[in-house]
Amino acid sequence: MALRRVIAVVAYLDVAATTRVEPRVAEVVLHWMTEDFGNAGSRTHEYGARAKKAVQQARSFIAGTVGAKTEEVIFTSGATESNNIALLGLAPHGEKSGRKHIITSAIEHKAVIEPLTHLRDERGFDVDFLEPGPSGRVSAQAVLERLRPDTLAVSLMHVNNETGVIQPVAELAEKLRATPTYLHVDAAQGYGKVPADLTAPIDLISISGHKIGAPKGVGALVTRRRGWNKVPLEPIMFGGGQERKLRPGTLAVPLIMGLYEAAKTFRENHDRWEREARALRQQILNALGTTRFRINGDPEHSVPHILNVSFDQLNAEALIVRLKDHVAIATGSACTSASYTPSHVLQAMGLDDDVAANGLRLSWFPSQAQDFDPAQIAQTIASMQPRQT
Structure with a gap:
């Protein structure tokens, strides 16, 4: 008997936690x-x-x-x-x-x-x-x-x-x-x-x-x-x-x-994977240009498929809840995600507790991020951020 699919189809951007078995x-x-x-x-x-x-x-x-x-x-x-x-x-x-x-x-x-x-x-x-x-x-x-x-x-x-x-x-x-x-x-x-x-x-x-x-x-x-x-x-x-x-x-x-x-x-597919992962990264960054955000970590010395960002005056857990029917993302390591404490990685980088507590990790393989629309996440973030006066 075939296994019944019980997880809603959402874009998967948490490959740093685990990947689908091909x-x-x-x-x-x-x-x-x-x-x-x-x-x-x-x-x-x-x-x-x-x-x-x-x-x-x-x-x-x-x-x-x-x-x-x-x-x-x-x-x-x-x-x-x-x-x-x-x-x-x-x-x-x-x-x-x-x-x-x-x-x-x-x-x-x-x-x-x-x-x-x-x-x-x-x-x-x-x-x-x-x-x-x-x-x-x-x-x-x-x-x-x-x-x-x-x-x-x-x-x-x-x-x-x-x-x-x-x-x-x-x-x-x-x-x-x-x-x-x-x-x-x-x-x-x-x-x-x-x-x-x-x-x-x-x-x-x-x-x-x-x-x-x-x-x-x-x-x-x-x-x-x-x-x-x-x-x-x-x-x-x-x-x-x-x-x-x-x-x-x-x-x-x-x-x-x-x-x-x-x-x-x-x-066998590394070159294509890298090219497509980098292209999706740029699409995400272009879309986030409509929001107030910072990249956590040196983008010049990073792999193309992991991006950690914090958004001005925005709680990462609240954002994840808002997006859960559309995209699978995380605040950090799956091994510590149950603790709800500021990231020890971001704290060790000297970032303040608010930034460290609200870092959002997006990680993707292009083949496992089908139907992902970066503009959708950007629109949601923009709607949740307080207006600047």
């Missing part, structure tokens, strides 16, 4: 769920052999997208798990070597902030949370100036999930490669969108599938060697030895193959 990807996932359904760890029959071969093909492709080697990719449930394995997995090396200083930014996703807060509060690590200033972009020089002999790692996101601002991870990778400090990059929002950045010699890269049209629940962690030396990670879970003993458990072959297909599809 039909081509869904077909691949279904195939590996119902036909080639073997366990990739089963070695005594063809079902397992086919699954294992498919996983290695996916692993090789994901590695190639970031200029890594096949064996440097481990599959996870998503960027949150990858972040935890990277940061908590490095901690024992820091404790043994006496290098317990970590540099990060105050605009990271909670999946980075919370593991690092745990290391600070429970295990005695010294964590620097750098603030980016109004641009929303952390200075590479500011990071390098904080380096110490005991700095174990720098953890800096690739693309901010609320503002879309691209962080200087490629520049940092080149600078840190000559030091004993490891660079971890949460690339949940940037993977596939700014591909050249991630081919830089970054030690650890966290990837999420559901930001590029793959199913939820799958991602990867790239653990790039420095010459012959592996990143000294220790497991944070145990039981089975899969994925180089860093991520035990039966491999989710259907989800891994969905990630593979989504990554291939996104790569």
